Amino acid sequence: xxxxxxxxxxxxxxxxxxxxxxxxxxxxxxxxxxxxxxxxxxxxxxxxxxxxxxxxxxxxxxxxxxxxxxxxxxxxxxxxxxxxxxxxxxxxxxxxxxxxxxxxxxxxxxxxxxxxxxxxxxxxxxxxxxxxxxxxxxxxxxxxxxxxxxxxxxxxxxxxxxxxxxxxxxxxxxxxxxxxxxxxxxxxxxxxxxxxxxxxxxxxxxxxxxxxxxxxxxxxxxxxxxxxxxxxxxxxxxxxxxxxxxxxxxxxxxxxxxxxxxxxxxxxxxxxxxxxxxxxxxxxxxxxxxxxxxxxxxxxxxxxxxxxxxxxxxxxxxxxxxxxxxxxxxxxxxxxxxxxxxxxxxxxxxxxxxxxxxxxxxxxxxxxxxxxxxxxxxxxxxxxxxxxxxxxxxxxxxxxxxxxxxxxxxxxxxxxxxxxxxxxxxxxxxxxxxxxxxxxxxxxxxxxxxxxxxxxxxxxxxxxxxxxxxxxxxxxxxxxxxxxxxxxxxxxxxxxxxxxxxxxxxxxxxxxxxxxxxxxxxxxxxxxxxxxxxxxxxxxxxxxxxxxxxxxxxxxxxxxxxxxxxxxxxxxxxxxxxxxxxxxxxxxxxxxxxxxxxxxxxxxxxxxxxxxxxxxxxxxxxxxxxxxxxxxxxxxxxxxxxxxxxxxxxxxxxxxxxxxxxxxxxx
Numbered sequence: 001x002x003x004x005x006x007x008x009x010x011x012x013x014x015x016x017x018x019x020x021x022x023x024x025x026x027x028x029x030x031x032x033x034x035x036x037x038x039x040x041x042x043x044x045x046x047x048x049x050x051x052x053x054x055x056x057x058x059x060x061x062x063x064x065x066x067x068x069x070x071x072x073x074x075x076x077x078x079x080x081x082x083x084x085x086x087x088x089x090x091x092x093x094x095x096x097x098x099x100x101x102x103x104x105x106x107x108x109x110x111x112x113x114x115x116x117x118x119x120x121x122x123x124x125x126x127x128x129x130x131x132x133x134x135x136x137x138x139x140x141x142x143x144x145x146x147x148x149x150x151x152x153x154x155x156x157x158x159x160x161x162x163x164x165x166x167x168x169x170x171x172x173x174x175x176x177x178x179x180x181x182x183x184x185x186x187x188x189x190x191x192x193x194x195x196x197x198x199x200x201x202x203x204x205x206x207x208x209x210x211x212x213x214x215x216x217x218x219x220x221x222x223x224x225x226x227x228x229x230x231x232x233x234x235x236x237x238x239x240x241x242x243x244x245x246x247x248x249x250x251x252x253x254x255x256x257x258x259x260x261x262x263x264x265x266x267x268x269x270x271x272x273x274x275x276x277x278x279x280x281x282x283x284x285x286x287x288x289x290x291x292x293x294x295x296x297x298x299x300x301x302x303x304x305x306x307x308x309x310x311x312x313x314x315x316x317x318x319x320x321x322x323x324x325x326x327x328x329x330x331x332x333x334x335x336x337x338x339x340x341x342x343x344x345x346x347x348x349x350x351x352x353x354x355x356x357x358x359x360x361x362x363x364x365x366x367x368x369x370x371x372x373x374x375x376x377x378x379x380x381x382x383x384x385x386x387x388x389x390x391x392x393x394x395x396x397x398x399x400x401x402x403x404x405x406x407x408x409x410x411x412x413x414x415x416x417x418x419x420x421x422x423x424x425x426x427x428x429x430x431x432x433x434x435x436x437x438x439x440x441x442x443x444x445x446x447x448x449x450x451x452x453x454x455x456x457x458x459x460x461x462x463x464x465x466x467x468x469x470x471x472x473x474x475x476x477x478x479x480x481x482x483x484x485x486x487x488x489x490x491x492x493x494x495x496x497x498x499x500x501x502x503x504x505x506x507x508x509x510x511x512x513x514x515x516x517x518x519x520x521x522x523x524x525x526x527x528x529x530x531x532x533x534x535x536x537x538x539x540x541x542x543x544x545x546x547x548x549x550x551x552x553x554x555x556x557x558x559x560x561x562x563x564x565x566x567x568x569x570x571x572x573x574x575x576x577x578x579x580x581x582x583x584x585x586x587x588x589x590x591x592x593x594x595x596x597x598x599x600x601x602x603x604x605x606x607x608x609x610x611x612x613x614x615x616x617x618x619x620x621x622x623x624x625x626x627x628x629x630x631x632x633x634x635x636x637x638x639x640x641x642x643x644x645x646x647x648x649x650x651x652x653x654x655x656x657x658x659x660x661x662x663x664x665x666x667x
Contacts, residue, residue, distance in 0.1 A: 006064040006105040012112040013040045013101055015055050054092050064105030108158055115139055123196055124189040126152055137163045149201035150186050155194050164195045166266030168278035171197045173265035181233050182262050202261045203626055204253030211322040220392050227319050231384035233260040234315055238380045241274025245306050247314040288317035288327055291371045294342035309373035312383055316368030324355035345371025354404050360390045417442055419464055431484055433476035435500035439469035444504050462508055469501050491531045493540045494548040499528040503548045510555050522552050522559040526567050538593030546571040546597040553604035572601050576610030585633040591620055
């Protein structure tokens, strides 16, 4: 279908200001303030940056429209000349069309990218257990069969001939490797005319997570070891007669013993005299491309096939980013401009990324990143040996990248919350007073910083913000038109209701040495927490109340009489035996949050943990599933298949992988 026919943004495309991204992600994208990021979360196309004008024009396609109609509407509302708007915006619209961010209005691509198989479905001889990944062209499932677990990759319907060819290519590569440095091949077939391949299920974490832990800790020996193992894995692949063809951190697994497994061989190529079945594809997923491939792509749109030398370059670029946290080149957001920069090759110094000075490793990676392929190492094996031989700096220093990022976050927060600023005068949008969304949460953060820095001025600022939260306001704890209304969040949550304001007041007063005010605020917290409410979870119910009581007890605050102790003991016993209505194992709304609150109260009050707690903790542990280098829990929800309950995982505090590993009570 031509670009002149009606087009639409798929419903899952997100257009968001870059200010909503972390500083690290913004630096990786080269995103300036005021720009917008356009992302299709499960699409293969990378996020792209657009101007505010480009974002506004793309929003015109939230409903099906021809390009001419969208441009006319956009130009008319802004008093612009349509012909000039079309000329300026056509490269953006063309790139979005080619990347399947804009799609034909009557195309299946306009629908959200969702898994097509449910747990319990059969694909060939295998039974689906859960969806691991759903992309626009393929789906990956954890399945069982043949006596064990397999990763099953299924082509989505209507994807054209390239995807089946890539699956055949991958199957051929896996057969050739025989499980050495890659998953062992298990089988292949078709399900409802859709081709699939099955391979050994391999446990491990992604390369980003594996490197980030060592990078943030400044553990240079561990970074060197891991980088050398990755390069050795690619060297072994080359020795077996294959190029991977798609060097990208997402195509690596690192297990607990730092063993490397390479994934996704759909773009693999044989090094003569080796041969692979199927027609080779072309493409790349990384942000860096070897100059000898980038230059022709910039000139004529033709992407040359990868070589051993170009794969060495791309691997060096990936390792540079994994070691330092940023890619070797700062690329402009426009595709053509980025390709011109890539065609020049080279790399910025480690120190320009905030990483520690490490001249030896920088020199090794610099040679592999040379613009001239002849100047690189003669083989991937030689490159791997050079990394293994890298010397550590004489005085290893902790990487400053993570600390610098945190400092920038704190500085931005302190600047935005100054009492002379507009934010203090105008306040956040409703609900304006709550801990989670409003002024009490800002006061809590300032209080914590004041305690960590022993800073009386910050404590005074926290007090000022909390005083604003305590002022009468009909929208203090509600936001009409959203789920944040009294019937949903209830009256007792420290996160969303009045008891949270009283909790923060007690803590600030205690830090100021005002014991009487602290005790009075604790009394109001106890009284407000005894309002009838049926919920038991951490975010909205009695587990949150118990956690608040634990925070007060840890600070040495006692409510008048024995009110706080009585409330804590009562809720601890209740939560240890009840809360059977909770539907999942998460922190925010499930079993883990309840158990976390009971444990925190036991530690803060010095009272023994309830006897029932051990069995519930064992049950929680028994329900864990291995994932990467750790474990995760399933979450049951109401949006499941007809007649059933959906079981899913999600990122974040509520149901994501961080939920059972909290050391504090916030997101």
